[in-house]
Amino acid sequence: xxxxxxxxxxxxxxxxxxxxxxxxxxxxxxxxxxxxxxxxxxxxxxxxxxxxxxxxxxxxxxxxxxxxxxxxxxxxxxxxxxxxxxxxxxxxxxxxxxxxxxxxxxxxxxxxxxxxxxxxxxxxxxxxxxxxxxxxxxxxxxxxxxxxxxxxxxxxxxxxxxxxxxxxxxxxxxxxxxxxxxxxxxxxxxxxxxxxxxxxxxxxxxxxxxxxxxxxxxxxxxxxxxxxxxxxxxxxxxxxxxxxxxxxxxxxxxxxxxxxxxxxxxxxxxxxxxxxxxxxxxxxxxxxxxxx
Amino acid sequence: xxxxxxxxxxxxxxxxxxxxxxxxxxxxxxxxxxxxxxxxxxxxxxxxxxxxxxxxxxxxxxxxxxxxxxxxxxxxxxxxxxxxxxxxxxxxxxxxxxxxxxxxxxxxxxxxxxxxxxxxxxxxxxxxxxxxxxxxxxxxxxxxxxxxxxxxxxxxxxxxxxxxxxxxxxxxxxxxxxxxxxxxxxxxxxxxxxxxxxxxxxxxxxxxxxxxxxxxxxxxxxxxxxxxxxx
Numbered sequence: 366x367x368x369x370x371x372x373x374x375x376x377x378x379x380x381x382x383x384x385x386x387x388x389x390x391x392x393x394x395x396x397x398x399x400x401x402x403x404x405x406x407x408x409x410x411x412x413x414x415x416x417x418x419x420x421x422x423x424x425x426x427x428x429x430x431x432x433x434x435x436x437x438x439x440x441x442x443x444x445x446x447x448x449x450x451x452x453x454x455x456x457x458x459x460x461x462x463x464x465x466x467x468x469x470x471x472x473x474x475x476x477x478x479x480x481x482x483x484x485x486x487x488x489x490x491x492x493x494x495x496x497x498x499x500x501x502x503x504x505x506x507x508x509x510x511x512x513x514x515x516x517x518x519x520x521x522x523x524x525x526x527x528x529x530x531x532x533x534x535x536x537x538x539x540x541x542x543x544x545x546x547x548x549x550x551x552x553x554x555x556x557x558x559x560x561x562x563x564x565x566x567x568x569x570x571x572x573x574x575x576x577x578x579x580x581x582x583x584x585x586x587x588x589x590x591x592x593x594x595x596x597x598x599x600x601x602x603x604x605x606x607x608x609x610x611x612x613x614x615x616x617x618x619x620x621x622x623x624x625x626x627x628x629x630x631x632x633x634x635x636x637x638x639x640x641x642x643x644x645x646x647x648x649x650x651x652x653x654x655x656x657x
Numbered sequence: 658x659x660x661x662x663x664x665x666x667x668x669x670x671x672x673x674x675x676x677x678x679x680x681x682x683x684x685x686x687x688x689x690x691x692x693x694x695x696x697x698x699x700x701x702x703x704x705x706x707x708x709x710x711x712x713x714x715x716x717x718x719x720x721x722x723x724x725x726x727x728x729x730x731x732x733x734x735x736x737x738x739x740x741x742x743x744x745x746x747x748x749x750x751x752x753x754x755x756x757x758x759x760x761x762x763x764x765x766x767x768x769x770x771x772x773x774x775x776x777x778x779x780x781x782x783x784x785x786x787x788x789x790x791x792x793x794x795x796x797x798x799x800x801x802x803x804x805x806x807x808x809x810x811x812x813x814x815x816x817x818x819x820x821x822x823x824x825x826x827x828x829x830x831x832x833x834x835x836x837x838x839x840x841x842x843x844x845x846x847x848x849x850x851x852x853x854x855x856x857x858x859x860x861x862x863x864x865x866x867x868x869x870x871x872x873x874x875x876x877x878x879x880x881x882x883x884x885x886x887x888x
Contacts, residue, residue, distance in 0.1 A: 604731060640733045642870025653736045654662035 396611040400427040408463035419628040431596045433610035440618040441628025442599040450486035451479045487558030491570040493550035495542035507561040528556035548579025568598040613639040615648045665730040679750045684791040686757035691784030693764035705761035712754035719747045742863040756849040770839035783850040794857040798864045809861035810875045813854045820851035
């Protein structure tokens with residue numbers, strides 16, 4: 366013990382207040398707000414005929430970040446995801462209000478070509494859905510349709526390498542994609558999605574049909590893909606959203622008197638903030654398993 | 658409210674309950690330790706040591722349960738902050754128990770020495786200030802009451818002042834070596850009580866973190882009405 370511990374106070378001046386940032390606050394590991402907004406969704410509502418499926422969604426999606434959409438079943442996560450590459454165009458009587466701006470251009474403007482849009486905004490679905498073709502042809506499909514003038518062998522190898530599948534399939538490229546395991550098939554679908562050099566990859570529950578190891582491989586792959594692509598992921602697995610994403614949108618659902626469900630955004634923030642100190646009690650209740 | 662993680666939330670609540678029981682014991686141990694010095698009463702000193710064995714065992718038990726909950730339940734958001742608070746609380750309470758043991762041992766080694774009643778009165782006063790602090794700090798946590806938690810720095814201030822003053826009191830005891838031996842030990846008792854006061858302020862800071870999500874150290878500048886949380 367030191368003598369000064371017992372000494373009378375030498376100064377009445379209090380030390381300056383020390384503030385230590387909480388995990389939920391900004392830190393070096395937090396995503397930067399400087400990153401370009403690739404997709405700016407503003408006031409988006411989606412209707413199927415008269416039924417409003419989601420209302421007034423505003424989410425900025427930043428470049429080379431992973432943005433997760435979470436929320437209970439029926440809150441419109443997949444509906445929103447499908448607006449990012451106009452997949453809802455394929456559903457008759459679907460229409461939207463608000464705007465979805467991709468690099469500043471509203472993708473619902475009449476002069477936007479949905480095929481070109483989908484080349485730049487790729488998609489990976491819940492269930493691995495390789496074409497009943499060879500592994501090689503699956504990856505080469507998009508570039509061929511798009512008339513890419515490239516060395517196709519190189520492109521196939523590069524895409525499969527980026528999807529962390531090359532080493533496992535390089536000796537059997539001409540074999541059927543359907544012979545691969547579920548996890549491999551999903552990585553093949555990711556290779557297929559990135560073969561057309563998209564800016565953005567949409568992932569709709571990409572791991573829900575996979576075992577835990579295959580799931581972790583996809584999650585690891587997402588971190589690598591983030592170096593080059595902007596990723597949006599819909600997931601039911603909250604811990605997955607926490608593990609992989611930079612920002613998280615929490616959506617929930619209102620049910621009206623005739624049982625129609627309309628999804629809406631409760632909170633959008635950094636994933637760190639959402640999972641340590643969410644601002645809204647509804648978010649807290651949902652992610653901690655205490656439903657209101 | 659529909660509860661879909663009832664097993665986890667029961668474990669969380671059980672952990673908190675266990676630690677609240679330890680906090681009650683700590684308050685009791687402070688009273689016993691101060692009596693052990695001031696009366697002086699060697700039976701009470703022995704009871705402090707016995708209670709501390711229970712506190713130490715409970716500390717290990719809580720630590721093991723805490724680890725299991727973290728590994729198996731992966732708490733997030735408010736639950737995660739509560740787990741963080743419980744981990745701090747467990748350590749803090751165990752250390753408060755150790756401080757009480759220090760005081761009880763000092764009561765034993767000073768037993769029978771000549772003493773200064775002025776210093777005894779000051780030690781008693783410090784004990785009387787620290788015990789309500791423990792109560793208030795624990796109540797603030799139980800009630801999730803931010804305003805109550807913020808009372809603690811102001812409650813701690815007179816304890817700090819008495820501790821600082823103790824040096825002067827010891828010097829005033831004069832040159833008699835027998836009373837000086839007793840008095841210098843009382844400086845360590847005073848220091849232990851002052852530390853317990855600081856530890857209660859730590860608990861209050863944890864309560865504020867639980868409620869606001871921000872870790873802010875309380876001090877004279879952060880007492881009620883002066884932080885940005887107000888408003």
